[in-house]
Amino acid sequence: MSGQFGMYPFIISSLWVTVIALLLAGPVCLLSAIHLTQYARPIVLRIMHPVIDILAGIPSVIFGVWGVLAIVPFVGDHIGPLFGKSITGYSILSGGLVLAVMIIPFILNILIEVFRTIPEELTEVTLSLGATHWMVIKHVLLRKAFPGIISAFSLGLSRAFGETIAVLMVVGNVTRIPTGALQPGYPLPALIANNYGEMLSIPRYDSALMLAALVLLVIVILFNIISRWLIFRVERNT
């Protein structure tokens, strides 16, 4: 016990899990938000609103249980052998999958708001020039909504970064620098949650864990400030 601590593996694990979650959830949310605001009939929105609300309200521990029951075996039995590896399924990919579902309602809600603030005249003008509806979306809406989309994604990112229990339950918690998505990881929030019990028995361990919490806080606040500011600007300009 030299009183030295390193957080490199934990930060890398956190990045892996978060980026995978965003890569999975981002496109789905974007496509679905366009569908719901541009194409879908009102009845679809009336169905999807409660769905989004309930999904947002499900506690993270339930997502964790679902991850253990459904995602972990799926990754272990199907995804692992696909790459010729035999793994338990407790891996960064499982964490990313569970997280992706958890952040979908947050990102989707913001994206729907963003697309709603874009004035309808823009669409109408472009349609009158002979463009198809999809061309309007591609060339006008997406460009206009770009800052809003970026901020929705970064809010989702920060939400994923701080998520604790659900990830902790499926990610494996092995202290090693992960080099692939099928390996177990050990993200920062899981580190704090797993070790608070021993916090007072090892000298200066409490400071190290609090530093982990500080890193988490600073990153999340930074992302939040940037994205909230972007949203604020979008809302002011329209």
Next chain:
Amino acid sequence: MKLGVRKAEELFFRVVMFLATTVILLALLMIIFTILHKGLAAVSWKMISQLPKGGFYFGKEGGILNAILGSIYLASGASILAILFGLPVALYINIHLHKNKRLVTAIRFMLDVMWGIPSIVYGAFGFTVMLFFGMRSSLLAGMLTVTLFIIPIMIRSIDEVMKTVPKGLLESTLSLGSTKSETAYRVYFKQCISGVTTALLLSFGRAIGDAASVLFTTGYTDNLPTSLSEPTATLPLAIFFQLSSPIAEVKERAYASAVILTVIILIISLVSRVSARKYLKHKIK
């Protein structure tokens, strides 16, 4: 580009977008189905009505009443504290400060950022403050931490509803000679009562479902708490601890506990929907 290509591109993306929406719907159905499918078999009246008995964690007799009641105590306490702070703040922002746009924007901005802070950070913060005051993990410490964590949710949800109240209402009540506080509690509060109820239920749901903030602060025990200074069991932690057990019976109980928590959350969501509709009738348009 030829028209045919354009049409084909549009059709392709319409299909993909429709699939994306379906995926989201299916994800929710799959979660609820998986939890119910695995857990319903193990749910029994004993599970809900009894405390853990000797050998409970090795698969023997008992239930998780301690965790259910503990969670309800904790979430109710925290929600009540949060609305005691949250409602006046939301009213103050919308009525007393409504001319000071910059300040209001700054406050909303800060609250949004606070909403984004992960609950584990609140937990770590609560734990450090507890250590500073020499407190043990207890119901009170957990309640205070969860209150901190749900106050931004509470204020911002009430605030969002109050934003939609027409400004004419404020002006006309003031012109009739009422004070700002009378306007706030007699008019705005009544006008927004459905929003306040929804905010309360939303915060309650957050409070009852969060594990990371109570992990440090509330502790865990097999007994029912008899005072605020005792540690308390909570449902999310009950699920978490039982699931990490290697014994099959205990795991089964974790699934059953997950069913109980899911049902509580679904009921809360249903009640908030119904109440939002019910109070809408009394609203001045």
